[in-house]
Amino acid sequence: MSIVYVNGSFVPREEAVVSVFDHGLLYGDGVFEGIRAYGGRVFRLEAHVRRLYDSAQAIMLDIPMTQEEMCEAILETLRRNNLRDAYIRPVVTRGVGDLGLDPRKCSKPTVIIIAISWDAMYGDLYEVGLNAITVTVRRNSPAALPPNIKSLNYLNNILAKIEANIKGGDEAIFLDAEGTISEGSGDNIFVVRDGKIYTPPTLNNLKGITREVVLELANRNGIPVHETRLGLFDLYTAEEVFVTGTAAEIAPVARIDGRVIGNGKPGPVTKLLMKLFRECTESEGTPIYKEEIAARK
Numbered sequence: 001m002s003i004v005y006v007n008g009s010f011v012p013r014e015e016a017v018v019s020v021f022d023h024g025l026l027y028g029d030g031v032f033e034g035i036r037a038y039g040g041r042v043f044r045l046e047a048h049v050r051r052l053y054d055s056a057q058a059i060m061l062d063i064p065m066t067q068e069e070m071c072e073a074i075l076e077t078l079r080r081n082n083l084r085d086a087y088i089r090p091v092v093t094r095g096v097g098d099l100g101l102d103p104r105k106c107s108k109p110t111v112i113i114i115a116i117s118w119d120a121m122y123g124d125l126y127e128v129g130l131n132a133i134t135v136t137v138r139r140n141s142p143a144a145l146p147p148n149i150k151s152l153n154y155l156n157n158i159l160a161k162i163e164a165n166i167k168g169g170d171e172a173i174f175l176d177a178e179g180t181i182s183e184g185s186g187d188n189i190f191v192v193r194d195g196k197i198y199t200p201p202t203l204n205n206l207k208g209i210t211r212e213v214v215l216e217l218a219n220r221n222g223i224p225v226h227e228t229r230l231g232l233f234d235l236y237t238a239e240e241v242f243v244t245g246t247a248a249e250i251a252p253v254a255r256i257d258g259r260v261i262g263n264g265k266p267g268p269v270t271k272l273l274m275k276l277f278r279e280c281t282e283s284e285g286t287p288i289y290k291e292e293i294a295a296r297k
């Protein structure tokens with residue numbers, strides 16, 4: 001049976017409930033993270049928890065525990081569920097308030113941590129590549145709701161996903177208001193051309209932690225990387241395109257808006273990065289069961 005952390009208690013999934021007056025539900029007023037554990041270690045735990053607190057800071061939400069306590073609560077949730085490979089979802093909402101939107105009416109944030117088994121989200125598509133669609137709905141403007149904030153307000157992303165679903169795409173690619181490439185509905189995007197990697201700067205998208213790992217891996221392995229604004233033309237004429245995210249990991253893109261990318265199969269740079277990423281997730285991370293990892297050495 002799955003155990004969920006709710007406001008300091010560990011409760012069975014059926015009892016893990018929040019009030020209908022919670023502003024996370026009523027207004028999407030809150031922040032969250034998506035984290036993975038591989039082989040008994042949590043990948044980039046501190047970076048994810050730091051981003052959670054950065055998102056909270058940006059919306060003036062005081063999480064009622066330290067980052068260290070949050071890390072420990074995440075590890076304990078994994079232990080209570082006896083998980084080694086997992087997807088972890090910490091959520092912090094503004095808490096219970098009245099029906100008005102004023103956050104001052106919410107006295108105490110709600111803190112939830114869910115941990116489940118969940119394989120990389122694109123299943124068989126890692127072999128053949130995704131069919132991606134650029135969508136007409138534009139990514140939230142940083143001047144309205146900065147995509148850097150991983151907030152519970154994901155309706156912009158959901159609208160993109162609905163459009164991709166209708167058009168038969170596996171993933172939606174957002175442009176921003178100016179028409180430059182932003183990101184996928186739940187992942188960052190990369191382009192490969194002439195052996196170099198290009199990805200948009202993080203002004204109009206989420207500062208992805210998998211994105212950061214890919215930049216590190218590319219630097220370490222002598223693959224030149226450029227963080228630069230990209231347009232549709234750059235996508236259509238790329239030799240390879242791939243998307244990155246905690247749920248998606250690294251996923252090759254084979255088609256965009258009906259154009260075949262490269263030879264329509266996962267390319268060599270993408271495949272190399274997928275392999276290096278796998279090695280990374282297998283060899284680093286915060287131990288969940290300290291004794292187990294120590295015994296392996």
Ligand code: PMP
Nearest residue numbers: 186187188206208209210245246
């Ligand atoms: N962009 C969006 C909109 C996302 O939801 C995600 C998933 N968190 C990402 C990018 C990728 O971020 P990360 O690699 O940190 O999971």
